[in-house]
Amino acid sequence: MSTDGTGRPGSLSRTVGIKQVAAHAGVSPGTVSNVLNRPERVAEPTRIRVEQAIRELGFVRNGSASTLRAGHSSTIGLMVLDLANPFFTDVARGVEDIASERGYAVILSSSGESDEREQRNLRVLAEQRVRGVLLTPVGDDGEAADRLQERGVPVVLLDHPTPRANQCSVAVDDVAGGELAVGELLDGGARTLAFVTGPSVLRQCTDRRKGALRALRAAGLGREVMREVTVGAMNARSGQEAARRLLEAGPPLPDAIFCANDLLALGVLRVLLQAGLKVPADIALIGYDDIEFSAAAAVPLSSVRQPTYQLGRIATELLLEECDEAGGHAHQQVMFQPELVVRESSRPASGGTAGGTP
Amino acid sequence: MSTDGTGRPGSLSRTVGIKQVAAHAGVSPGTVSNVLNRPERVAEPTRIRVEQAIRELGFVRNGSASTLRAGHSSTIGLMVLDLANPFFTDVARGVEDIASERGYAVILSSSGESDEREQRNLRVLAEQRVRGVLLTPVGDDGEAADRLQERGVPVVLLDHPTPRANQCSVAVDDVAGGELAVGELLDGGARTLAFVTGPSVLRQCTDRRKGALRALRAAGLGREVMREVTVGAMNARSGQEAARRLLEAGPPLPDAIFCANDLLALGVLRVLLQAGLKVPADIALIGYDDIEFSAAAAVPLSSVRQPTYQLGRIATELLLEECDEAGGHAHQQVMFQPELVVRESSRPASGGTAGGTP
């Protein structure tokens, strides 16, 4: 009874490893490893015996040892700007679906729009020797991505286009989106605007602004008709702050407000309504992302829809392709087009049940 | 420029490990390890030399090797029911704040309310040899937690009370919360109710139901006045489905609806308004969790607030305490009390300023 195969009668046989399994099944450790990694190479009866031993001992493979030996783990990192933003949780769903389909696990991480936290968390991913990283970067310089790639970690930029040919990216045309949004507001009759936006280090913000300006130009308006309100984060709380600043600024309120995302817009909406303003009659409003809650807001929010879930899926597919095919991988820059979703918040004139694009 | 310090000009610098650093600094690998883990044990000048070598070579420690040697990593796992639920992302914020404060990284994972995914993801965490796990379990039997604990992985149950004295848990009294919610509806004059809820494997659902029934009893009403609508998931889409089922069921609509969480409630609200019903005049509504979007809904949603962020913080503190103090850790079961938040959706009598849809 004392011969449990470990040869260490004195100590309680703690961690069960590949060796214990091997002893219990009467094979060598190498064979157990083969059962785990290339089952086709091992004869049926042996395989079954080993699998049974695995079950009986409750063996779970030690990922660190695997990773150490292989040089990389079977995990990918996903770094987003804000986990509390439904946009990113939708993306994450797409990522997880594809990854788990292919046998990869996902380490989810959020930079909270902070450069410093981005760096810290990327370092953790690097220490974990993740197989690859999906990154929505805070800054625009791509330095973080470069450092990882130099180290041999494939990176796919997520919701961030890149001009460089040596990396993959998946994004949505935010300039076009901004143009759509402001175009809609102008179509609704607005002549003065406000643009509520987050930190300018976020490409999403600057691109959507660029699109907004383009729409103004197309309508023959100067950029001076658009007041800009910049806040520190792209969430509802900051949206409220922005709206308060707008209201405090004085009576000549803009005809309409374009918010760089829906969270900001929901915050703005809340303060406007509390102030007794009618949306869109007194002031029109449009957001960006078309998160689920926008449709259910106090005034259903017009927005710009992105293929969120697809974004995550495609990015993950590209990343895993890059991981699997060592050299022969052609980098791609994928760009989706956004879609205008008109609800009640953007059009004072057309109060229609059957909204939709003209 | 070709002399990058590695001495291998031809190939892209091989993986730089502790050995390369040691060679570059003219010390032994052991000393480098000491610099990383117990800097106080190494003399000032050597330490500085090593630190410089680390910077020059761009060394990042190989986490798998550390983990392998130590037997466990410096990461904790956080497994929630649904990442798309703002309740859980708030909790996650609390977890991350404490964890990173203590030098731990967090692996975020979601079971999507699926038993199978919970198991699969817990296995991944086990393979990664996480230091401990924060778990909001899908089932009620605690079997998953047991298996981990047997393997020596500390587990703290999150948003899930436990009667067992051998594990920690942090939770909010959902029975009391359910009672508060239905009490509010009854106070508003409702005499017939509907309870919209998710799968009964979720303790949150069954406890809130229990509280609801308790409130009915307290008001001298029988449980037959409360119709139950059970859907497959606790999100807005399922809420919409529930509301449709309620409407299709026929004319004698209940006076009020209690939803097991705010996502369900938002979905319900949307369908009710689309059907031309006035909330709360025609039908009152209350949710649970008090997520941020509830206050901004078409009809501001009454709800039951939980100390979400605190939940994450306390749970993490307990977990890390259990990890650090090997034996001398006293298990605790923490239970918070929820708080009723009354807005417009729950009281037909107390007329709000603005109502329903335009």
Added chain:
DNA sequence: CAGCGGGCTTGACACGTTTTAATTCGGTGA
């Protein structure tokens, strides 16, 4: 029957870090 080849299995080493015991070295008290 010898030789051969193919399918399975084995054994041993390497991965990068931590840790323990051992070593060096200059200094100090007896």
Added chain:
DNA sequence: TCACCGAATTAAAACGTGTCAAGCCCGCTG
């Protein structure tokens, strides 16, 4: 002068798995 001390550093032995060359067994062919 010597033994001894403490501080700083080193050498070497793990940790559990994957890999790969080598070995084994068996049936088949010449």
